[in-house]
Amino acid sequence: MIRQHPRHVMMPLRKAFLLITWWIAAVQGHHQKKCQLKLSYSKSTIYAVEGTVFSLSCSANYCENNSSEPELTWCKQTSKGCMLLPQLDEFVNQTTYNSHFGPGKMTLFLRISPAHINHRGVYQCQGRLPSYSPATVMGHMITVLVVEFKMIIPNSQMRGQRGGFLKLQCIVKFDEYLNNTLTVFWTKDNENCSQSMSKKRDNISNQTMAADRRDFTLTLSNLQNEDAGVYYCCATTYLSSQIIAMGSINVQVHAFNYALLNFVPLIVCKAVALVVIMAVVQTRVCKQK
Numbered sequence: 001m002i003r004q005h006p007r008h009v010m011m012p013l014r015k016a017f018l019l020i021t022w023w024i025a026a027v028q029g030h031h032q033k034k035c036q037l038k039l040s041y042s043k044s045t046i047y048a049v050e051g052t053v054f055s056l057s058c059s060a061n062y063c064e065n066n067s068s069e070p071e072l073t074w075c076k077q078t079s080k081g082c083m084l085l086p087q088l089d090e091f092v093n094q095t096t097y098n099s100h101f102g103p104g105k106m107t108l109f110l111r112i113s114p115a116h117i118n119h120r121g122v123y124q125c126q127g128r129l130p131s132y133s134p135a136t137v138m139g140h141m142i143t144v145l146v147v148e149f150k151m152i153i154p155n156s157q158m159r160g161q162r163g164g165f166l167k168l169q170c171i172v173k174f175d176e177y178l179n180n181t182l183t184v185f186w187t188k189d190n191e192n193c194s195q196s197m198s199k200k201r202d203n204i205s206n207q208t209m210a211a212d213r214r215d216f217t218l219t220l221s222n223l224q225n226e227d228a229g230v231y232y233c234c235a236t237t238y239l240s241s242q243i244i245a246m247g248s249i250n251v252q253v254h255a256f257n258y259a260l261l262n263f264v265p266l267i268v269c270k271a272v273a274l275v276v277i278m279a280v281v282q283t284r285v286c287k288q289k
Contacts, residue, residue: 037062037070037129039139046142047178047237047244049149053113058125058139060106068131072098072108077122077141085110090118115146148175151235153247160253165221168249170233172214181237186218193234193243220251228253 038061048054060070074096075082085091095111112119125139152171160166172184187193220227228251235245 037127037137039072039125039127039137041125041139041142043140044142046144047242048112048115048119048144048146049244050117050146051114053111054115054119054144054146055112056110056123056125056142056144058108058110058127060108060127062104062106062129068129069098069106070127070129072106072125072127074108074110075124075126077124082124082126082138090116117146117148120144120146145177147177147244149173149178149235149245151233151245151247153233153249155249157250158252160220160223160227160251162223162225162253162255164223165219166223166251168218168220168231168233168251170216170218170247172216172235172245174214178237182235183238184214184216184233184235186216187232187234189229190232191230191246191248193232193236193246223253225253227251 040059040061041057046054046056056074058072058074060072062070073084075084076088076091077083078088085094091112095113097109097111099107099109108125110123121144123142123144126136127139128134128136150173152173154169154171158166158168168186170184170186172182174182216233218231218233231249231251233247233249234243236243
């Protein structure tokens with residue numbers, strides 16, 4: 001009986017082991033490549049009015065059969081790099097939550113309320129798949145500008161007489177960040193401010209005065225029944241087409257002037273008083289005679 005040398009036995013086993021190891025590595029490598037994490041959201045500039053709420057969202061795409069969900073976080077650029085928001089004092093009131101929109105898709109929402117001047121800055125979403133790779137994937141940069149903005153609508157409801165005119169006043173105050181980007185316009189029966197009001201009629205004009213404050217007065221002349229409705233004063237920025245504030249005035253058009261009705265009781269009272277005074281005077285004259 002011929003005995004094989006142990007060396008000859010070990011060589012095929014070693015080759016088989018190396019072949020299996022190479023195959024596993026190749027499969028894992030292909031799987032890792034297939035499971036690469038991708039973050040998707042637009043690079044943009046967002047305006048947030050101080051004292052209100054602003055939100056950011058970051059969507060992640062990853063392989064469906066991943067054993068664990070991706071870890072998504074938001075960070076803000078500082079002198080020390082992109083710091084996670086929980087590490088910064090100004091984000092005590094931040095809220096984050098995840099939402100799934102199908103297999104292998106997840107979105108992280110960031111909600112900050114109320115917006116403060118300290119929240120200005122550059123934000124990035126970052127994520128990683130801990131079960132595959134410790135590497136961190138960074139998303140686009142989003143610039144958030146928290147601005148001081150105030151809109152004042154003196155009258156929430158106005159009445160006009162058919163054939164007459166009305167002036168709808170909208171006063172806005174804002175800081176320097178909006179000097180060259182702010183647009184204020186009026187729209188009718190459009191609470192989403194999605195389109196400016198048609199100005200086909202010659203009797204509709206927009207008057208603007210610029211100073212420390214801006215007064216946007218919409219003049220409606222030769223009022224008709226179709227002019228009745230809700231008029232919205234909308235403020236937007238041309239960089240992001242984002243509505244940052246809006247106010248409304250409910251306009252009613254009538255066939256006669258309701259304002260005169262307020263003077264009728266006064267006129268009647270004055271007429272009665274005048275009659276009484278004349279009667280008293282006449283009585284005294286008669287007595288003197």
